[in-house]
Amino acid sequence: MQKTVGKVAAFGGVCFFTVLFWIPLLWIILSSVKRPLDVTSYPPALIFRPSFENYIALFTTDQAGAALVTSLVASLGGMIASMVLGTLAGYGLAKLSAQVGRQIGFYFLSTRFAPPIALALPLFLLLGKIHLVGSLDALIVVYSLFNLPLVVWLMRQFFRDLPGEIEEAAVVDGCSDAGVFWYVALPLVAPGLVATSVLAFLFAWNEFFYALILGGGNITTLPVLASTFATDRLIQWGELSAICVVAGVPIAFFATLFQRYLLRGLTFGAVK
Amino acid sequence: MVGHFGSWWPWPGVRHRWRHWFITFSILPALLAVLAGSIYPFGYTLFVSFHDYNLTYSNAAFTFNGLSNYLSLLTVGDFWYSLRVSAIFTVVAVSIELALGVLLASLLNYEVFGRNLFRSLLLTPMTIAPIVVGLIWRWLYNAEYGLINYILGIFGGRPQAWVVNPHLALGAIIITDIWEWTPFIMLIVLAGLQTVPVDVIEAAILDGANSWQRLRFVVLPIIRNVMLIGATFRLLDAFRSADTIFSLTGGGPGRVTTVEPYNLYLQAFQDFRIGYAAAMSIVLIGLTTLVVSGLMKIAQFE
Numbered sequence: 001m002q003k004t005v006g007k008v009a010a011f012g013g014v015c016f017f018t019v020l021f022w023i024p025l026l027w028i029i030l031s032s033v034k035r036p037l038d039v040t041s042y043p044p045a046l047i048f049r050p051s052f053e054n055y056i057a058l059f060t061t062d063q064a065g066a067a068l069v070t071s072l073v074a075s076l077g078g079m080i081a082s083m084v085l086g087t088l089a090g091y092g093l094a095k096l097s098a099q100v101g102r103q104i105g106f107y108f109l110s111t112r113f114a115p116p117i118a119l120a121l122p123l124f125l126l127l128g129k130i131h132l133v134g135s136l137d138a139l140i141v142v143y144s145l146f147n148l149p150l151v152v153w154l155m156r157q158f159f160r161d162l163p164g165e166i167e168e169a170a171v172v173d174g175c176s177d178a179g180v181f182w183y184v185a186l187p188l189v190a191p192g193l194v195a196t197s198v199l200a201f202l203f204a205w206n207e208f209f210y211a212l213i214l215g216g217g218n219i220t221t222l223p224v225l226a227s228t229f230a231t232d233r234l235i236q237w238g239e240l241s242a243i244c245v246v247a248g249v250p251i252a253f254f255a256t257l258f259q260r261y262l263l264r265g266l267t268f269g270a271v272k
Numbered sequence: 273m274v275g276h277f278g279s280w281w282p283w284p285g286v287r288h289r290w291r292h293w294f295i296t297f298s299i300l301p302a303l304l305a306v307l308a309g310s311i312y313p314f315g316y317t318l319f320v321s322f323h324d325y326n327l328t329y330s331n332a333a334f335t336f337n338g339l340s341n342y343l344s345l346l347t348v349g350d351f352w353y354s355l356r357v358s359a360i361f362t363v364v365a366v367s368i369e370l371a372l373g374v375l376l377a378s379l380l381n382y383e384v385f386g387r388n389l390f391r392s393l394l395l396t397p398m399t400i401a402p403i404v405v406g407l408i409w410r411w412l413y414n415a416e417y418g419l420i421n422y423i424l425g426i427f428g429g430r431p432q433a434w435v436v437n438p439h440l441a442l443g444a445i446i447i448t449d450i451w452e453w454t455p456f457i458m459l460i461v462l463a464g465l466q467t468v469p470v471d472v473i474e475a476a477i478l479d480g481a482n483s484w485q486r487l488r489f490v491v492l493p494i495i496r497n498v499m500l501i502g503a504t505f506r507l508l509d510a511f512r513s514a515d516t517i518f519s520l521t522g523g524g525p526g527r528v529t530t531v532e533p534y535n536l537y538l539q540a541f542q543d544f545r546i547g548y549a550a551a552m553s554i555v556l557i558g559l560t561t562l563v564v565s566g567l568m569k570i571a572q573f574e
Contacts (some may be wrong), residue, residue, distance in 0.1 A: 001557035005378050010382035012391050017376060021397055021451065025410055042300060051475035089302035092295045102568065104299065111310045113560040114317075115512040117540060118553035122346070124557035145309040148302055153501050161494050175292035188467075195463035199456070200394075208515055221328055223401035228392060230519065231408050240407060244400055251399040252392060 036086050039237045046072040054242040062239065064225060064246060072250065074136060074211070075204035078143025082200050085144070086151025087193065091181050093152065094159035101156060108149045116209045138214050139221075143204040148202070151196055158192030159185060184191035201254060205247070222247045312558070321550035341551035350527060351552065354535040361531055362510040363440065365449040368504055371455025372450065374495065380458070381465045391462065398455040406519030409448045413520075435521050438528045445517055445529050449510060457502045464498035465491065498572055503541060504564065511560065532556055 031039050033050040058064040089108075093101040111119075127138050162185065186193070208223040215224060217239045226243045227237040345351050376394060381389055388497070400408070410525040412419045413434035421431035434444040478489050514533035517523065523530035530538070536556070540549035 007382055009462045010379045011385060013379045014376070014394075017379075018390055018393050021394060021454075024408060024419070024425075024451070025396055027412070028408060059556070074554055085302040085305060088298040092298035097294050100509060102456055104303065106565065106568070107305050109504070109508070109564065110314075111306060111559075112508045112512070113557045113564070114313075114553055115514070116535055117533060117536050118317055118550075118557070119313040121540075121546070122313040125316075126312060127491075142309075145305060148306055152302060153505075154498075157497050158464070158467055161464065161497075163472060179416065181294065181298075191463045191466040195459050199459065203474060204519065206399070208401055223403055226401060226404045226407075227519075235411075237411060242406065244404055244408070247404075248396065248399050252396075270514065 022078075028241045028244050031237060032245050034238065036238055039241075055247035058239055058242050060248065062225060063220070064222070064243060067220045067222050067225040068246065068250075070136065070219055071205055071223075071247075074139045074143060074219075074221060075201050077136075077140035078147060078204040079197055079201040081140065082147035082151050083193075083197050085153045086148050086200075087186075087196075088179075088181075089148075089152045090155025090157075091159050091173040091185060093156045096269065103145075105153055105156065106150050111146055112149055120209060120213045127214060136219055138209060139219060142210050142214060143207065146207075146210075147200040147203055151200055154196045154199075155189070155192065158189040158196075162188050198251075198254065202251065280281075314355065317550045317553050319382060320547055321554050323547045325547035325550075326545050337547070341548050342555070345548065345551050350530065350531075350535055351555075353527065354530050354532045357442070357529065358531040358533075360568055361446060361449070361529075362507055365446045365453075366503060366506045366510055368446075368450050369454045369457050369506060372454045373502065374461050374499060376458040377461035377465060377495075380462055380474060391459075395455045396456060397452050398459075401450070402513065402515035403519050404450065405448065405452050406516040409444075409451075409516075410520050413444055436525055438525050441521055441525060441529050445520055448516060448520060452516065453506060453510075455501070456506065459497050460498050460502050464495050467494070504567065506562065507567075508564070512556070 018064055030046075032054055033052060035051045035053065037046040086170055093105055096104075123142065127135075165179050166188065170180045175183065206223055207221075208227065211219070211221040211224050212227070215221070222243065226240060228245075229240045229243070314397060321341055322336060324335045324341070336533060380391055380394075395406075413421075415421060415433040415436065418434075420434065425431060432440060434440050472490060511531075512533050514531055514537060517529055517531060517534055518537070521529045523534045532552075536549055536552050539545050539552060
């Protein structure tokens with residue numbers, strides 16, 4: 001009985017916050033289907049004639065399709081690279097003593113200590129020397145680099161939170177270190193893996209500054225394209241809202257795709 | 273109880289370390305990549321900071337001027353003021369994000385109906401590019417036709433000039449930051465909570481632990497560490513990024529919301545004082561390193 005009251009209260013709380021957080025988002029979605037004069041009307045127009053002209057403009061004049069693909073490739077590439085390297089490193093660090101793990105982990109954090117602006121100029125010059133400015137590969141490399149610290153730290157924590165008995169059992173059964181990692185530890189941290197990859201993808205997807213500088217005008221990602229909608233003279237609210245929706249769709253898709261790996265209870269019965 | 277590990281390497285009764293090459297080599301690729309990616313920019317910036325390098329000079333020459341960039345940085349100009357703004361913004365925003373994020377994660381962990389749906393919904397604010405978030409919220413905060421003032425009006429409040437009023441602007445950017453980044457904390461704390469295997473909890477129940485004890489000795493230690501990671505990353509990011517502020521208030525009104533990264537941007541891209549900006553970067557990096565290592569020592573981070 002107590003448990004049910006708890007659940008109902010929790011449900012109520014979740015609903016409340018979801019509504020609160022979603023007010024601006026609903027506004028964006030609504031605005032994306034408004035005609036230009038409805039978008040900036042006051043009082044805000046809640047009843048209006050919907051029009052998809054913003055989306056049409058987005059994909060024709062603004063070349064949003066190309067930006068979408070560019071963003072997708074850069075973010076996926078960055079995510080995969082940082083997840084592979086970072087999860088491995090996270091596991092290694094988790095197995096070392098706490099102090100050593102922290103020390104080395106600290107070095108991993110060093111890329112996050114400086115504002116992107118500080119790192120941008122040297123990177124730009126360096127890439128210019130090896131003729132990689134305006135190249136998608138450069139962007140993927142930069143994205144993997146700056147996501148590594150987060151992946152390493154998070155995965156290290158998730159690996160450390162696992163109960164040791166399961167892995168010990170595998171070692172006793174004659175499993176090699178790499179085997180333990182691949183067959184035992186990795187499946188156990190599935191929720192952590194999913195959450196971390198979503199974050200890695202997200203940070204690359206939304207990254208604006210490096211994409212702007214290193215893109216060199218050739219490569220346009222979605223955030224860069226979005227920034228062009230706001231000039232000194234005019235802000236195109238309609239297109240801006242539409243691009244938010246367009247940018248949000250892959251994320252939602254990505255997150256939903258991996259829902260089933262997030263079910264708790266994966267380890268149920270593993271320690272026997 | 274959650275397994276004891278961490279002081280032995282890596283399995284108990286290990287005798288030959290060299291056989292555990294996998295552990296060592298798993299760390300190397302990532303470590304090398306990060307060092308390569310940070311040493312060069314850092315070295316370059318350090319080098320430039322000792323020079324008077326200004327892009328508006330007719331021949332943009334590199335003239336060595338020793339510590340004078342640092343001296344003028346610490347004595348004249350907006351450095352300390354921006355630092356104060358940054359500190360207030362970062363600390364207030366991140367504390368609230370932590371509290372709210374943990375709350376939301378705990379609520380969602382209750383196996384409520386439609387949990388996955390709500391989690392995806394609550395993640396959404398984080399999925400919008402920060403620079404776009406700034407633009408959207410600037411619109412929402414608009415004194416004449418913004419949604420916030422409209423809603424405020426419905427409840428009988430007076431419309432406020434959120435972004436233009438110097439007393440409110442800082443609060444406005446803090447609220448926007450909370451809206452955007454609470455989902456981050458929520459996501460990782462929830463993942464941490466869900467990694468605790470069911471049988472560990474059940475073992476604890478069998479051992480006679482009640483709700484409160486389960487929370488305190490099993491769940492809390494786990495989320496404490498994840499929370500610390502979240503806090504560290506949020507603190508670092510809030511301190512060093514100005515994307516949102518750039519499009520939301522442009523550092524204004526005046527310099528009220530000019531946080532350090534924005535100040536840096538102004539020096540480098542508006543005034544073109546690259547040497548000075550490099551010195552500012554070095555000082556900020558140094559400060560951040562001190563604060564983070566201090567934080568990690570104090571929190572006795574595991």
